Amino acid sequence: MAGAIGGRGGLALASSYLAFAGGYCLLNFRQCRETHCAITGPGWTIAALLGCAAVLTPGSGLSWYRVTGASLAAIAICILGY
Numbered sequence: 001m002a003g004a005i006g007g008r009g010g011l012a013l014a015s016s017y018l019a020f021a022g023g024y025c026l027l028n029f030r031q032c033r034e035t036h037c038a039i040t041g042p043g044w045t046i047a048a049l050l051g052c053a054a055v056l057t058p059g060s061g062l063s064w065y066r067v068t069g070a071s072l073a074a075i076a077i078c079i080l081g082y
Contacts, residue, residue: 011054012055015055018044018047019044019052022041022045023041023045025041026041
């Protein structure tokens, strides 16, 4: 749905979802103590904060907030290491 909206509106919607999911994982970690929640909770919360920063940054482009080869490589390394 966020992709259908596009632009800053879609990014704001996606960021709010990530903030909700990250907060849920952080609260769930208090009960379950699983490594998954300890990693995804802060990770999704940080991603939500970056998304909100991108929405609030003045200017016409979101050029610094995009998928790059370096970000894909870092994510792949984290997934394989997990």
